[in-house]
Amino acid sequence: VLLAVMYFYPKDDTPGCTAEACAFRDQYEDFKQVGAEVIGISSDAPDRHARFAGKHRLPFVLLSDQDGAVRKAYGVAATFGILPGRVTFVIDRDGVIGHIFSSQFRATRHVSEAIDVLGRLA
Template identity: 60%
Template sequence: MKELKVGDTIPHFIAKDTNGNDFDSATVVGHKPLVIYFYPKDNTPGCTAQACSFRDQYEDFKDLGAEVIGISSDNLASHQQFAKRYQLPFILLTDPDKKIRKLFGVPTGMFGLLPGRVTYVTDRNGVVQMVFDSMLATKHIPKALAALKKFV
């Protein structure tokens, strides 16, 4: 499993979004900057804090022309409930078999017990400009905004 690094291009992937539709990464990669964040689980304290922080600053990301995409292995029903409960305005994708997580090379955290929490920021061409790997959930949002502001 090769971890994506700064300078790599985001790999192509397809996953179900919260509406049950197929989301094809080709519809956004090469069109706008992206903030793709992998998180362990819906409705857990850290993941909820992270999602709500992205929600609260979503307009700042949109103002920079970026789209935010959250990915976890939770199922569609879980994502739908999570998005509705916390009024999340951005895309959540299901990755039940962890194929996308493996494609990006997201490491596991907590001695291999938890899926890792990693945020990738890409430019409009899909080239990774920042990788932030930290279980400190709310630290991802200011890091992602700062990275975007450097190249937008």
């Protein structure tokens, strides 16, 4: 059973979201070494995700949450009531959320937060 890092982000190919995705890509081997899988989630359509992942060589799965059901289930609120929230969840081997990090404007910090927490869970 794997650990999971599930990160919600606003939109493919925007500056902050691209920086965040590329930071997860650049540290992906660190995640794999501790047995963690990375999953990115936004409301973008699957074809847009495929283009985004290909363009930036993302080695992890991007899930489409076009109706916002997954975002709602995890309580990921909009920033300022309009911008989809940027929140990362670290989920342990038992499926329990071990850490939540929310920062709309510190996109790449989500990666270091997740790695720090995984170091304690692994």
